[in-house]
Amino acid sequence: MLGEQTLEVWTPQKVPLAQGWPQSCAYVTHLPAWQVTPTALYVAPSVLPTIERAGGVVAVSAEVDRILVEGDRAVGVRMSDGREFRAKLIVSDAGIRTTLDRLIGDGAPEAVRSVAARIRRLPAASGHLCLYVGATFPTAAPKLDAANQWIHPSVDFDRNLSGFNADLEAPFPFLYISFPSAKDPSFATRYPNRHTIELVTAVSYEHFSRWAGSDWKRRPDAYEAIKSRLAERLLCQLYRYVPTVAGMVTHWELSTPLSTQHFASAPHGEMYGLAHTPMRFESRDLGPRTPIRNLFLTGQDVGTCGVMGALSGALATASTILRRNMFGEVLKATD
Ligand SMILES: Cc1cc2nc3c(=O)[nH]c(=O)nc-3n(C[C@H](O)[C@H](O)[C@H](O)COP(=O)(O)OP(=O)(O)OC[C@H]3O[C@@H](n4cnc5c(N)ncnc54)[C@H](O)[C@@H]3O)c2cc1C
DSSP, X not given: OHHHHIIIIITTTOOOGGGGHHHHHHHHHHOGGGOSXXXXXXXXXXXXXXXXXXXXXXXXXXXXXXXXXXXXXXXEEEETTSOEEEOSOEEEOSOHHIIIIIIIGGXXXXXXXXXXXXXXXXXXXXXXXXXXXXXXXXXXXXXXXXXXXXXXXXXXXHHHHHHHHHOTTSOOSOEEEEOHHHHOTTHHHHSTTEEXXXXXXXXXXXXXXXXXTSOTTOOOHHHHHHHHHHHXXXXXXXXXXXXXXXXXXXXXEEEOHHHHHHHHOOTTOOSSSBOXXXXXXXXSSOSSBXXXXXXXXXXXXXXXXXXXXXXXXXXXXXXXXHTSOHHHHHHHHTO
């Protein structure tokens, strides 16, 4: 736990760990990877009808190309397919850098450009590798321990990290092995012979940045070769620490920071938005408001990293827009 939180919160700035501790505790105590029910499955079906009942339109697999700004206010969005949606309020969950640099971009008012310049000085969180594994057993899958495994090659976390980032053949700086199927009580009924496993470790975006201009699934052979090598090494670690699945792996796929860049629009393939440095927490730019009227930010860059951090960002944004203390209201409602 210390290792991961050191990575997310303070490395590489090497700020005393104790300063990150409250944030780390907040993250770890809610970590969805510990959940026992697959609640993510229910988020969209629960929320979308409310949006539609209120007259909203839900567009999926739809990319916003531009936030439309007229004078000093945001008036809507233009999608990549050319459609335009106009609204009284625009809330962006795409991350502050993407919002200011890409979605407002060149014609931005001076106030936005100066915020964007300050935000560019804040480092991004680390990139990661994730090996997504599917195992199929000839008969009912054995029971796996649902607890996550954290494996560190030594207690010197910073050294482990810099060693791997200097040489991808060095030991992985840590391994986080998680067992989503073992945490889901309905999984065995739905997929009796299977298990799903994820192995995550940290890696610097710079190892992959030279292929950033290539297209997903059509990346050059050199990239695929690095991926294959890393995946093969991660599989060896899986068999070492979870021998039950050796010989049973029927599917695996490795994501790199380029995958995170592609799927989540993270500018540097970062796992958690802006790094949790003291500079970030001192920044007065990271709140729901932007210099453009009617344009608000939300998500992890407004709150803190992780699902719960993003949720706190959402509550902060809702409180600002509605001028009500939504944190208090949620606490009261869940009493
Ligand atoms: C592999 C992995 C494992 C993780 N595990 C955990 C965990 O166990 N626990 C935990 O708490 N956190 C975990 N996290 C972190 C967590 O997922 C994030 O902190 C959280 O999702 C941030 O929420 P968000 O709403 O701020 O941003 P996101 O969830 O990143 O949502 C932003 C959305 O905006 C979309 N977007 C960006 N640009 C555009 C555009 N131009 N047009 C339209 N849409 C756009 C993106 O596609 C994305 O869907 C994990 C992250 C990764 C990558």
